[in-house]
Amino acid sequence: MTSLLVRGGRVLDPSSDFDAPADVLIREGRIEAIGNGLNADGAEVFDAAGAIVAPGFIDMHVHLREPGIEHAETIETGCKAAAAGGFTTICCMPNTVPVNDSATVTSYIVQRAREVASVNVYAIGAITKGSLGEELAAIGSMKEAGIVAISDDGRPVMNARVMRRAMEIARALDLPVIDHCEDLNLSAGGDMHEGVESVRLGLRGIPSSSEDVMVARDLLLAEQTGARFHVAHLSTSRSVTMVAFARSRGLNVSCEVTPHHFAITDEELGAYDSNYKMKPPLRCRSDVDAVIDGIVSGVIDAIATDHAPHAGSEKMQEFERCPFGITGLETALGLSLAELVHKNRIGLSRMVELFTTGPAAILKLDRGTLRPGAHGDVTVFDVDTEWTFDVQQSCSKSRNSPFHGRRFRGGPVATIVGGRIVWTRE
């Protein structure tokens, strides 16, 4: 294997409190050294002048649609989109066809990723068989096959007793339990956030309480079982408060937010454009403000995209018939810079934490750092180049993004996985 010298950038590594102009040398797939005037004979050189050199970004919440829904996305195309968004590691949710609820499916994903993936792929296993919420999946076998967490994302476990048992097993296996917190009885039939906008548009609402009651339930069960519990795509004010409260009681809980939940509100649905339809739904201004406050105060641990590709034909329907979900890998960094950093809500270092040390700690991954000896995963990005997101140029197979045509300031420059450049701008 060869060597790569990432030269002349501002190296920003929150895991080691490093923030200074420096070169990064990667040899044999591992970080060898950070410094100036490194001996890099024979190394390939990447010029990072004017850019920021950070540990490779991790997206812990992605839907790759393979196996079974390959017309919307594949492991290969999803990884390309991830690389183009500056991500070096992604975790794929189990709601494929079949559901990833057994070691067989996990092994298939791991094997396919080895063959076609340009970034690191970790699988998340289902909590229950078929994600039907009844019988527990083969969690132990899936762990042996490589899963890093369990979740019934998109089809939350409604039965509290089943969730309790899952948490007990997860604790014994040292796996985090990730829950898509939604009380399906409260949200039933809803298409958007319940509030003045849903009343105006005549669409059925998904109340904030449908998230809150499940966050509350899960926090109680986490306290009872001692499991590591993670709230996926948290979107409401009260959920932020409850996670903060649980943490103050010493619980091992964490949470993520998506860029769309801090960047846009339910007021943007006026044209019944299904690219604004996802779960949890875009919330109202006060929820969005509370989520941003949670990012600032440190309650929120990670930014994750919930990248959910859908074929055009599925989204080209009456709003109430369209499936939930939007793509997100290629716009996450641009949105985070725009809404969090450029608006002076958080500094760059905190933003990088949300993409690196945050998710790495939740999943106990040996990534998200540039310490010598670590995996040679590096995200190079800048903060001021202006660009426009053209969804037609997306590396994803799908086009369901509400951010088509949006102007950004700053975004990914190069993505390096295991010392190999897998994507560069232009």
Next chain:
Amino acid sequence: MQPPMTLPDRMPAGLLDIESLDRREIEAILDRARFFQPLPNESYRRLDALRGKTIVNLFFEASTRTRVSFEIAAKRLGADTLSIAAQGSSTSKGESLVDTLNTLVAMRPSAIVMRHAASGAPQFLARHLHIPIVNAGDGTHEHPTQALLDARTILDRLPALEGLRVAIIGDIAHSRVARSNIHLLSKFGAEIVLCGPPSLLPRELERLAPGVRLAYDMMEAIRGADVIMMLRVQLERQHEAPMAASEYFRFYGLRLEHLALARPDVIVMHPGPINRGRELSSEVADSQRSVILNQVENGVAVRMAVLERILSDPQPDGRV
């Protein structure tokens, strides 16, 4: 307040909702509708303003009065019309809404009048098709021509909308008629009291438009009202156990004794179809205060005004 004399621009994309119309546009339609109202014992005027135009009435939901009303309106203006009850069309063979509409548009009609069970269906189509679309009711969102004909009916009896006290009673949550009326009446400065059982009266309605307040008690809603609009309970759009019919009528059904609380010249309206003994008593429906059939009658005149406005060719002096 007198309407301004200048005529507003043509509606480029048909008529999708009331919310995005301004007062001037609404006034122009209401004024023009008056011109189309027939004299007693006569039928509607027959004009040929839309000669050579073809209007497709595409109804994805059952409708009698609205469909017939649009059809008569179009014919009275000299247009050719075609009505399709879409439950039995290619949509039942799995064709998507956009493909169905594209197929129709390829046959070059002049406009499409559409009713659909999904809120926002006409807005969604308007983004993808280059043809005027008239919304004849979309899900639980809006029913703009109903609000226009209701306003015409009120103005036939009362001098102005401004300052009127209008009580809208019933299943507000699922009512596209209520939403369109709330927007229209609010634009003209009416005071709007919405009343119904709590599960059919979301609190957020108060913030939908200026001048709206909520009441859970029918007596309170009716007191001093100039206009009472009763709504049908839309069982087909409710997804949970509704209130028992007898309980509903007891607390939210309009009966003669209620009318004493309202202003002496109060008018009672209902978009139809009415359910006697469910949301209003037979005595009220047939009383002198009821203008329910006037509403139906005005439907044709208002729809003539709307279709003419959307489809007639501009006159040399720029008027439409």
